[in-house]
Amino acid sequence: MREDEKFLVLLSQFEITNKKIENILAALGDDISIKNFFALESAKKLVGEELYANMQTCASATRLEMYLTNLKNAGITLLTRFSDGYPYKLEVLPDAPYFLFCKGNIDLLKETAISIVGSRTPSNYGRIMTDRFSEGLAKAGVVVVSGLAYGVDSIAHRKALEVGGKTIAVLGSGMNNIYPAEHTSLAKEIAEKGLLISEYCPSMKATRYTFPQRNRIIAGLSDGVLITEAGLKSGTVHTKDFALDYGKDVFALPGNVTSEKSELPNGLIKSGQGQAVTEADDILKFIGFERKEEKKTEKAVKLSFEEQEIVNLLSKGDKDMEFLSKNSTLNINILNSYLTTLEIRGIIRRLPGGVYGLV
Amino acid sequence: MLSKVKSFGLKGIEGFPIDVETDVSNGLPKFDIVGLADTAIKEAKERVRTAIKNSGFEYPTRKITINLAPADIKKEGALYDLAIAISILATDEALAISSHKNYVMIGELSFDGEIKRVKGVLPLLISARKLGYKKFIVPVENATEAGFISGIEVYPISTLEECVRFLKGEITINKVEVCEFEKVISASEGGLNFSNVKGQARAKRALEIAAAGGHNLLMIGPPGSGKSMLAKCFPSILPDLTFEEALEVTKIHSIAGELDLKTGIVTKRPFRSPHHTASTVSLTGGGSNSKPGEISLAHNGVLFLDELPEYTRHSIETLRQPLEDGIITVARANATVVYPATFNLIASMNPCPCGNFGSKDRECRCTPNQIHKYLAKLSGPIMDRIDIHVEVDSVSFDDLKSQKEEESSEKIKERVDKAREIQLARFKNSKNFCNAKMSVPQTKKFCALDKTGEDILRSAFEKLKLSARAHDRLLRVARTIADLEGEDNILPQHIAEAIGYRSLDRKYWG
Known part of the structure; x- marks a missing residue:
């Protein structure tokens, strides 16, 4: 391991701001190493007394070795800015x-990536479209x-995992403090089948400042950012700003003009900052990505007479139960059972509020 | 001078005999009551003295001591007034009352000697009959209630004076005629009817299944979607009360003092909807003067909990035992009382705190965390006991105004009755009588699926990501659906329909 890399490994054990690191590195100039840091006169002033003392205790070769072994045992790979594997992007x-604390397949960092971001409370439209794009x-x-x-x-x-695709989740907290806690099992699955990354040391807790910072990594890692639904005050605005700063393509899903949740993407389209897209292929064409597998032609599904009737009713848009029971010739019990079987076969989908729609 | 009169007290819903013993002896005028009497009985002194005086009898100006035996059981209420008064009068040799020993007497006295209604006459009489007592004197207002018990003689009395003359044989009083339950029940009016509810086909269907199989049901929908209205119609499609059930219900309502004195018996399945601010004790029953709670008053009927997550966690959790065993055991320092509490739970809730999650025309303003917290108020064990979840959405103006004839409760009830008959035959030799209460071995035996059904169930778990705890509930609901259609076997469409009623197990929530 190179000396400069070792120094960053030492720093990575502490909750230290990027600004401070920048100052330290500037003070060290070209000769970055642990030894030089402690030789530095202003070292104590740069990091503060407490941290300085902590750094001294952790600086020995054995302690560093132990730290890296612990990370390894926890399944975490540490990439510093001076490491060889650090992504070019x-x-x-x-x-x-x-x-970059990484858990999972770090090769994904090098691949073509599109980020999908948006509201924490999407509408049904947002849910469906996010699903489709991700798939x-x-x-x-x-x-x-x-x-x-x-x-x-x-x-x-979830959709990317479901179809067996690759996905990267960028955390706004340390690996050991997944936020929101409800997504702990999702994070675990992503670590197994995709990649989980965070720039914070594993014990760090999320704060309101870490999320905008996290968004810059999302924007930086991807070749394009897709915004499906977001309001004007959403955190997604940060992701968009970073993406534009970094010169990444921004894709926006057009939405209902009256919907608050589509204000950001619609605004992007209007101002010309965002490229309007309606399906995943639009993005693939725009970034010139060659798909791995040919799109399979849809298998013709056989529908019974009754099933066809339901599908016809839904062909003009999502409908609720009230509409279906009023407009179909089927009895409510038959209707209920066909709705379930159609859903299981993946022809229709059920949305919150007892609403059904075609997939 | 000593005299003794029989009366009855209540513990829970069971009665026990009490001897009212009076001794009048020489000494300074004094009136004492012993035998663990509560305040209402202690105050009987004043009522009894005044009533005796105002009825034209002489009140002994001597030392009076009353004992309520057995002396170690706590007694409460004003129902011993009559027995105390008669036992005092019986010590008066001039009055020469002799036949008082043949009767069990209950009644509260007013100052002018009138005998007022008391609570709990029906359960008292039923327990007394079991113990072999035959003749009773009850307040005239409680006569109808007493008329539903055969094999005993009940004499309705309106004043203390009348009672004394009756005991002396000076007048005759006709005993209460035994009333026929069928007559009363056919005369009773129906409540709300499903024909008044426009649209909501799926919710109605779900309620029909719940009624047929005795399943507990949860309605999820935005405010104003008609959840309460639907729930109120629910009793109208439940099978009629049988006489035995009606007696049980009446017992509880009689003790709580909630009985309609005109009919004297509960003829309709009770529908209780305690508000969500209700205290735990008001739900379960108990308190220092132990009284049945809302869940016991809902016995053999419907307990409707509107806005389920708004109830305190503690009150919801107390429903676990009654939902499982059909009884509630209330243990207090001085007594442990068991009240029956077999009810059909109908609950309703909003999908999120603001109520608009998933609504087609209103925006939900809740954060995912708020929604998660809201749903987390319903613990797993309670959700485990609710078989059917159904989403209810608001009805459009056009639907409300539509002239389309909606199916009436009577028609739905016919189907429910048929399904219940099938279940009665199926569970002939076991304790439970509806599909919802099937044990695990019974579920295995009666809810076998064919190959296609199995496939549907398996793919439902895989594709729709249902949680595992849904498995047996699904089978039981499917069994009820099959019963509604008179099918011996559960067909694939039945299991498919049942799967549609598990919305809360779905992962899209949050």
Whole structure:
């Protein structure tokens, strides 16, 4: 391990701001190493007395070795900005993270990736469309990047996993403090089948400042950012700003003009900052991605007479139970059972509020 | 001078005999009551003295001591007034009352000597009959209630004076005629009817299944979608009360003092909807003067909990035992009382704190965390006892105004009755009588699926991500659906329909 890398490994054990690290590195100049740091006159002033003392106790070779072994045992790979495996996509950023704690398949960092971000409380439309985009992108072999938050983020991750695709979740907290806690099992699944990354040391808790910072990694890691649904005050605005700063493509899903949740994507389309997209293929074409597998032609599904009637009723948009029972010739019990079988066969889907729609 | 009169006290819903013993002896005028009497009985002194005086009898100006035996059981209420008064009068040799030993007397006295109604006459009489007592004197207002018990002689009395003359044989009083339950029940009016509810086909169907199989049901929908209305119609499709059931219900309502004195017996399945601010004790029953709670008053009927997550966690958890065993055991320092509490639970809730999650025309303003917290108020063990979840959405204006004839409760009830008959035959030799209460071995025996059904169930668990605890409930609900259609076997469409009623198990929530 190189000396400069060792120094960052030492720093990675503490909750230390990027700004401070920047100052330290500036003071060290070209000769970055642990020895030089402690030789530095201003060292104590740069990091503060307490941290300085802590750093001294942890600086020995054996302690560093122990730290890395512990991480390894926890399944965590530590990539510092000076490591060999550090992704090129992040390296070029002006505010690239100094550390990446990774759990899972770190090869995904090098692949073509699209991030899907948006509201934590999407509408039914947002849910469906996020699902479709994530499925389309994941099936084509693109890595789906998102932030493990409620709503659009988790829907994107789940769908990508469901279709056997690749996904990266960027955390706004340390690995041991998954936020929101309800997504702990989702995080575990992503670590097994995809990749979980965080720039914070594993014990760090999420704060309101870590999430906007996390968004810059999401934007930086991906080749394009898709916003399916978000309001003007959403945290997604940060992701969009970072993406535009970094010169990434921004894709926006057009939505209902009257819907608060589509204000951001619609605004992006209007101002020309965002490219309007309606299906995953639009994005793939735009970034010139060659799909891994050919799109399979839809298998013709055989529907019974009754099933066809339900599908016809739903063909004009999502309908609730009230509409279906009023407009179909079927008795309510028969209708109920066909709705379930159609759902199991994956032809229709059930949405919150007892609403049904075609897949 | 000593005299003795029989009366009855209540413990829970069971009566026990009490001897009212009076001794009048020389000494300074004094009136004492011994035998663990509560305040209402202690105050009987004043009522009894005034009533005797105002009825034209002489009150002994001597030392009076009353003992309520057995002396170690706590006694409460004003129902011993009459027995105390008669036992005092019986010590008066001039009055020469002799036949008082043949009767069991209950009644509260007013100052002018009138005998007022008391609570709990029906359970008292039923227990007394079991113990072999034959003749009773009860307040005239309680006569109808007493008329439903055969094999005993009940004499309705309206004043203390009348009672004394009756005991002396000076007048005759006709005993209460035994009333026929069928007559009363056919005369009783129906409540709300499903024909008044427009639309909501799925919710109605779910309620029909719940009624047929005795399943507990949870309605989820935004405010104003008609959940309460649907629930109120629910008793109208339940099978009629049998006489035995009616007696049980009446017992409880009689003790709680909630009985309609005109009919004297509960003819309709009770529908109780305690408010969500209700205390745990008001739900379970108990208190220092132990009284049946809402869940016992809902016995053999419907307990409707509107806005289920708004109830305190503690009150919801106390429902666990009654939902499982059909009884509630209330243990207090001085007594342990068991009240029956076999009810059909109908609950309703909003999908989220603001109520609009998933609504088609209103925006939900809740954060995922709020929704999660809201749903987390319903613990797993309680959700485990609710078989059917159904979503209810608001009805459009056009639907409300539509002239389309909706199916009436009577028609639905016919189907429910048929399904119940099938279940009665199926569970002939076991304790339970409806599908919802099937034990695990019974579920295995009666809810076998064919190959297609198994496949549907398996793919439902895989594709729709149902939680595992849903498995047996699904089978039981499917069994009821099959019963409603008169099928011996559960067909694939039955299991498919049942799967549709598990919305809360679905992962899209949150």
